[in-house]
Amino acid sequence: MSADLTPLLEQIRKAKRRLAYLAIAPIVMAPAVFLLPTPDSTVGHVVRLVFVAFLVGLGGLLLWEGVRSPESHPAIAALRTEGRVSWIYIEQPRNAQSGKMLEPQLRLGTVTGERLLLHVPEGRADEMLALVRACAPRAIVGWNPELELAFVTAPASLLQA
DSSP states (O other), rough: OSSHHHHHHHHHHHHHHHHHHHHHHHHHHHHHGGGGGOOHHHHHHHHHHHHHHHHHHHHHHHHHHHHSOOGGGGHHHHHTTOOOOOEEEOOOOOOOTOBBOOOHHHHHHTTOOOOOEEEEOOOOOOHHHHHHHOOOOSSSOOOOOHHHHHHHOOOGGOOOO
16 A cells, blocks of 8 residues: 555544543543432442443543544554455435535445445545545445445455456
């Protein structure tokens, strides 16, 4: 792979940073549970401790994922392995209620049938698609129902010679 994955790594790094900041909320809320009125029953104490454990666990999980290296992202690992990505397409999701277009998503299909997701900043979809295309030159680019069916039945069949 001769392509430089720095823009993709930066996107993943930003998302992980957001997760690390999001982890602060449950970790800070956990001790605040002890400010609630003291329950009279043993069950109340158990429920309180379970809730605190849940908040600390959630915060720890978010923090762990937030501080992990972007290099460990499954999409980056797939792009760094020759011939692993068989299908690439950009999905432009819509909000079901308002119909408003959401942030585009770069989808990667692997030869093992996995679908990997990378969020793409607004206006940079073409640039990111070209970058991924350079990393996986044998992959089919684009989406249509026939490609979807081919991917579901035999993911490796989408690789070009």
